[in-house]
Amino acid sequence: MTLPASAMKPAPFKYIAATSLAHALALKAQHGDDAKFLAGGQSLIPAMNFRLARPAVLIDINAIEGLAGVRSHAGAVGIGPLTRYRALQRDEALTKLYPLIGEALPHIAHPQIRNRGTIGGNLSHADPASELPAIALALRGRFRVQAAKRERWVEAKDFFAGALTTDLQPDEMLVELELPSPKPRTGSCFMEIARRRGDFAIAGVAAMVTLDERDACAEVRLALCGVDETPVDASSAADGLIGQNLSEQALSEQAIREVAACLQKMIAPAGNVHATADYQRHVAGVLAERALSTACQRVQDGR
């Protein structure tokens, strides 16, 4: 016997399996905010099970060919929105090129979720605690966004508008995450603290350090997740390190502590049942020190 309607978790909706990107975008243009794209469903279906989300129309994009996969362009890599976390984890060339992605993926939920969850769904959902938005910010990624009759590019820094809110318009879909090739002589590190493995981040920090040909620090990038409504670019906290020579020794503990102290002033964590705002700020500072030290060490070790 099928389950009685009264026992079904999600509210009723019309389900349409889109057969092409054009089909999906035409449906979204027609239904606008009443419709949701269904990719991996690992955030949307739980929200629907709680009836926090009640879309009238679900546009399933899972059968659309060409939306998943990693492609190399000149000087950049494009990641399709239907690429699942697990596929990225298994892509050794990609995780070697962008170690931040390889280090962040194991923090994203659990194996079963990573088998199903997608890059496009993650970024479009824009959970403040999510790792990939911060990684996209640190890597200076940009997003190709498409509607039925137009296309545009959005920089990562302009994409995330607030908690669970992006720059995407009601008729648009994120169709590609483009990451520029990392600069030579760059070391990077991602670290996160969560209550349990796979839980939402209390704080997470991505750090990248680039040296010039004279071993002076040319660029530092710092991006955080879990400590504000959107991922935070705190790179300017490390402005004082630019030009410092790292060939002789690692950055002094004092210099790194000053960066962390500056970074702590740039975030506004909300606090939650697991951690007060002060504790989140403390953890962000500690992780920033550790991630920055590790990134410095790695660039000097040539990793």
Add this chain to the structure above:
Amino acid sequence: MDADRHEITVSVNGIDYTRHIESRLLLSDFLRHDLGLAGTHVGCEHGVCGACTVLLDGQPVRSCLMLAVQAKGHEISTVEGLAGKDSAYHPLQQAMHDHHGLQCGYCTPGILMTMTAFLDENASPSEDEIREALSGNLCRCTGYQNIVDAVMTAAMRMRG
């Protein structure tokens, strides 16, 4: 709104089933109620506990986070399909029995589906790798140690 219904054919443990279902029916409820395969358990029904884990085309997924209509044309494997034709336990089932890897048994089907797929990919796992692979399945009885022991033993036996 009139119920939005679709006809689907899904292969479950090698048998094709065709059913006319409402689009909002979760895969977990489809397996349990429409097909009578109640070995797939539902705990939290929002993707936290792992009790409802099944294999979708060989990969472990949460069946409570997928619509049954999305399984159209795919292959699903559930705990009912684990034992051999002569009802002999899968080596992991036997090892769970030998090591007391379950008490109430509620989480067990999800753990079996997660860890049999894991052992297919990693025949010689370390204890740390097993714990990482188990991280998406909650068990409130065992404290996990006996489950980890069972997976280690099953891996050893399956290597022969």
